[in-house]
Amino acid sequence: MSKYMLIMRADETGVRAYEQIPFEQVIEAMGRYNEQMMNAGVLIAGEGLSDASEGFVVDFSGEEPLVTDGPYGEIRELFNGFWIIEVASKEEAAEWASRAPLGPGAYLEVRRVNGPEDFPQDNEWIQKEEGWREEQAERAAKG
Amino acid sequence: MTDVTGARRADASSSGSTDDQAARRAVAAVWRIESARIVATLTRLTRDFGLAEDLAQEALAEALEQWPSTGVPRNPGAWLTAVAKRRAIDGWRRRERYDERLAAIAHDLEAEQHQATDAPPWDPDRIDDDVLRLVFTACHPVLSREAQVALTLRVVGGLTTDEVARAFLVPTSTVQQRIVRAKKTLAAADVPFEVPERDEFAARLAGVLAVVYLVFTEGHAATSGDEWMRPDLAREAMRLGRVLAALVPDEPEAQGLVALMELTAARFPARTDASGQPIPLDAQDRARWDRTLIAHGRAALARASALAERRGTGRGAYALQATIAECHAVAPSVDATDWPRIVAAYDGLARLAPSPVVALNRAVAVSMAPEPEGGASAALAIVDDLAGDRRLAASHLLPSVRGELLARLGRDDEARAEFERAAQLAQNARERAVLLAKAASRGS
Numbered sequence: 006m007s008k009y010m011l012i013m014r015a016d017e018t019g020v021r022a023y024e025q026i027p028f029e030q031v032i033e034a035m036g037r038y039n040e041q042m043m044n045a046g047v048l049i050a051g052e053g054l055s056d057a058s059e060g061f062v063v064d065f066s067g068e069e070p071l072v073t074d075g076p077y078g079e080i081r082e083l084f085n086g087f088w089i090i091e092v093a094s095k096e097e098a099a100e101w102a103s104r105a106p107l108g109p110g111a112y113l114e115v116r117r118v119n120g121p122e123d124f125p126q127d128n129e130w131i132q133k134e135e136g137w138r139e140e141q142a143e144r145a146a147k148g
Numbered sequence: 149m150t151d152v153t154g155a156r157r158a159d160a161s162s163s164g165s166t167d168d169q170a171a172r173r174a175v176a177a178v179w180r181i182e183s184a185r186i187v188a189t190l191t192r193l194t195r196d197f198g199l200a201e202d203l204a205q206e207a208l209a210e211a212l213e214q215w216p217s218t219g220v221p222r223n224p225g226a227w228l229t230a231v232a233k234r235r236a237i238d239g240w241r242r243r244e245r246y247d248e249r250l251a252a253i254a255h256d257l258e259a260e261q262h263q264a265t266d267a268p269p270w271d272p273d274r275i276d277d278d279v280l281r282l283v284f285t286a287c288h289p290v291l292s293r294e295a296q297v298a299l300t301l302r303v304v305g306g307l308t309t310d311e312v313a314r315a316f317l318v319p320t321s322t323v324q325q326r327i328v329r330a331k332k333t334l335a336a337a338d339v340p341f342e343v344p345e346r347d348e349f350a351a352r353l354a355g356v357l358a359v360v361y362l363v364f365t366e367g368h369a370a371t372s373g374d375e376w377m378r379p380d381l382a383r384e385a386m387r388l389g390r391v392l393a394a395l396v397p398d399e400p401e402a403q404g405l406v407a408l409m410e411l412t413a414a415r416f417p418a419r420t421d422a423s424g425q426p427i428p429l430d431a432q433d434r435a436r437w438d439r440t441l442i443a444h445g446r447a448a449l450a451r452a453s454a455l456a457e458r459r460g461t462g463r464g465a466y467a468l469q470a471t472i473a474e475c476h477a478v479a480p481s482v483d484a485t486d487w488p489r490i491v492a493a494y495d496g497l498a499r500l501a502p503s504p505v506v507a508l509n510r511a512v513a514v515s516m517a518p519e520p521e522g523g524a525s526a527a528l529a530i531v532d533d534l535a536g537d538r539r540l541a542a543s544h545l546l547p548s549v550r551g552e553l554l555a556r557l558g559r560d561d562e563a564r565a566e567f568e569r570a571a572q573l574a575q576n577a578r579e580r581a582v583l584l585a586k587a588a589s590r591g592s
Contacts, residue, residue: 043390045181049440091383091387096177097177099174100177100224135436
C-alpha cells in the first residue's frame with residue numbers, strides 16, 4: 006500500500022465552467038465522491054483551496070522574490086485542492102482519480118507521497134524534520 | 149503521457165503486451181474497489197453466496213478478455229455486475245429454471261438499460277447494506293476462523309486467491325480448498341444473507357472484528373517469513389476496518405478496532421532496524437512513528453469513546469488497547485509516558501477479558517508508574533502472585549519480566565537465574581540470545 010496525492014488543477018476553461026455549476030451541486034458531487042473513498046477505507050486527507058482572488062504569487066524569476074497580489078496572470082493552471090489516499094497500487098490510485106467528479110478544463114495530477122523509506126534516516130535534516138513533526142503532534146495532543 | 153492521467157481510456161484501442169499488462173492491472177484495481185459491492189448485489193439477487201462469487205469471477209475473466217481492446221468502461225462496476233447478471237440468467241435458462249430469481253434479475257437488467265449510462269445503476273444505500281450482509285456472511289460462525297479470514301480477504305477485500313495465499317504463507321491450493329469448502333458449508337447450512345438480528349448483532353459483530361484483527365496481527369506479528377505482503381496485510385486489515393467502521397458508524401468497538409490498528413501500525417517504521425532485527429519499544433526512534441496514522445487513530449479512539457459514553461457503556465477491549473497504544477504514541481519517551489493511565493486501561497481490560505498475559509502486561513505498566521502505587525517492588529508483588537498460574541508455566545514471559553524487575557531492584561543473582569530460565573523457555577532463537585545476554589550482564 007502506498008499513499009498518493011490527487012492534486013486538483015484547472016485551467017481557465019475549468020475555472021469558468023466550475024463557476025457555472027450551482028454550489029449545491031458541486032458540494033453534492035464532491036461529497037458523494039469523498040464518501041465513496043471513505044467507505045472504501047482509502048481516504049486519508051483532503052482539502053480544497055479558496056478562490057484564487059484571495060491568493061497571491063511569489064515569483065522567483067528575478068534577483069529578489071517578488072510578491073504579486075491577486076492576479077494569476079502568468080499562471081495557466083490553478084491548484085485547487087487535494088486528496089491523499091492510501092491504495093494498493095498505482096492503478097488503483099488511477100482508478101479512484103478517474104472517478105473524481107471533474108469536467109473539461111480540470112486535471113488531476115497524481116503523485117506518490119514519500120514515506121520515511123524514501124529518505125536516508127541518518128541525515129541530520131531528515132531527523133530535524135521528524136523532530137519537528139513529533140513536537141507538532143505533541144502540541145496537538147495537549148491542545 | 150503516463151498511464152495515471154486517464155489516457156488509458158482514450159487510447160485503449162492500441163494493442164501490445166505493455167498495454168495488455170496495463171489493462172490487466174487496471175482490471176485488478178477496479179476489482180479491488182468494486183468486487184465486494186458486485187458480489188453483494190449478486191448475492192441479494194441470487195440468494196446464493198457461492199454462485200454470486202462464481203458469477204462475479206466469470207465477469208472478471210470476461211473483463212480481462214475485453215478491456216485490453218475496448219478500454220475500461222466508464223462505469224466498470226456496473227459493467228461487471230451486468231455481465232454477471234447475464235451469466236446468471238444464461239445459466240438458469242439452460243437449466244430451464246424460470247423462477248422468480250430470474251424474473252428479479254431480468255427486471256433489474258431491463259431497468260438499468262433505461263437509465264443514462266452515467267447514472268449510478270444501483271442505490272448506494274442498498275449496496276452498503278448488501279456489503280454489510282456480505283461481511284456477516286463471510287464471517288458466519290458456521291465457518292472456521294481460517295475460512296472466515298480467507299473469504300473476507302477475497303470477497304470483501306478483493307484480494308486474489310494467490311494474494312491471500314501469499315499473505316498467510318500457505319499454498320494457493322490450500323486457500324482455494326478453504327474457499328470452496330467455505331462456500332459449500334454456507335450453502336449446506338442454508339445461511340441467510342442478512343445482517344443478524346439485534347439480540348445477536350453484538351456477538352456476530354465481535355466475530356467480524358476478530359477476523360479483521362486477526363488479519364492485522366498476522367501482518368503485524370510476522371511470526372514467520374519476511375514476505376513483502378505482510379506489512380501490506382496489516383494495511384489491508386486497516387482498510388477493511390475503516391470499511392466496516394463506515395458500515396456500522398455507531399458501533400464503538402468498530403471505531404476502537406480502527407484506532408487500535410492505526411495506533412499500532414504507526415510504530416511499524418521504527419519496529420525493526422535495517423537488517424530486520426526487532427527493536428524494543430524503549431529503544432525505538434519515536435521520530436519514525438507515522439504521525440498521520442497517530443492522528444487518524446486518535447480521532448477514531450475519540451469517536452469510540454464518545455459512542456461508548458453515549459451508550460452508557462465503558463470502553464470495549466479494542467478501545468482500551470487503543471488507549472494504551474495512544475499513551476505510547478503521544479509520549480516523547482518511555483519515562484515521560486502516562487503509565488498510570490496505561491495501568492488503568494489494563495485494569496479495564498482485566499475486567500473485560502481477564503487473562504494472565506494481560507495481568508503480566510499490567511504488572512510491567514505498574515513497574516513503570518511512579519511509586520508508591522507503581523515501581524518495581526509493587527510490580528514484583530503482582531508478578532509473584534502470577535507465578536502459580538499454570539497457563540504461564542511454559543512461557544518465557546513470566547521469568548523474563550521477573551528478571552527485569554529483580555535487576556531493577558539490584559537483586560542481580562536472582563535476576564540472572566530468571567533470565568536463564570526464560571532463555572530455556574524461549575521458542576525464538578533471537579529472543580533466547582537477548583535473554584542470555586541479559587543473564588550474562590548480571591555477572592556470574
